[in-house]
Amino acid sequence: MDTIGEQLKKARLKKGLTIEDLQKITKIQRRYLSAIEANDFDAMPSDYYTRTFIRQYAEAVGLNSRPLIRRFEGKPDESYEQLPSATPVKGSRKEKHQKEAKKQTSFKSYLPVVLLSLVVIAIIGTIIYAMRLDIASGPLVPKPEKTVVIGSSSAQSEESQSQSSTTESSKETKESSSKKADNENKFSITSDATELVTYAGKNVSTPIKLDFTALEGPVWIGLQQSGTNAIYYQYTLQPGETISSVVPEEATGIDIIVGASNNLSVKVNNKELAFNKANPTTGKKIITINFDTTKENE
Incomplete structure (x- = not known):
């Protein structure tokens, strides 16, 4: 053996x-x-x-x-331990059957009350769910995104010039942000197994923000700094729920412990990590991310 x-x-x-x-x-x-x-x-x-x-x-x-x-x-x-000795049953079989019959009768008497309680709970749950949907849907009359002012042609011209200037500024800001994003927050997989995947982050901008979204089912997550055994944050997300967390400034790496990997989406500084793609699993998985916040020369 x-x-x-x-x-x-x-x-x-x-x-x-x-x-x-x-x-x-x-x-x-x-x-x-x-x-x-x-x-x-x-x-x-x-x-x-x-x-x-x-x-x-x-x-x-x-x-x-x-x-x-x-x-x-x-x-x-x-498997080799001695089985406990049988204990003789006291009393007659008739008394035993009478006690069992009383137990069954007692359960049947409580059954209508239990069913009624379940119906009430179901009704209350339906009302609460409908109220939450109504709140989430927002007001019946949406607030207009912009207001149109009818006035002289000069006022309209000034408004047109203002909109044109805002549009050009927005385009320049987006182009600048896009170029900056290309040079920052690069993540590559260094090792990938069924229950453990490791990432190396390059040019990671600080503060480092983590976004977690539950997909089709609930999922448990726990966060701890790499090299430690202390979980400093844990939470169970419900389907469709999203939470965010900021990595401690002194941390050079983070371990994300996931309870149901197929139900979780992870983003680091708005970069989504495909941690469960190469070796997918529906159970526990540990995502280790090593951060390098040093910026490369452009």
């Missing part, structure tokens, strides 16, 4: 993960991961950390950690 380390290593290789990939997923130091695969548990800080690291390793490679931890503790496999 394979040892604890052999089982974990086979599962890791089956998923196509390296020790470095596993270190980024679990945040466990590489030397401890290698020690677990070599069954060198004396190299661990304590038995508590050994059990914790085995559990995190097993979850990352899709194994059940309970049998592995029981084996580390020297306990027998659960």
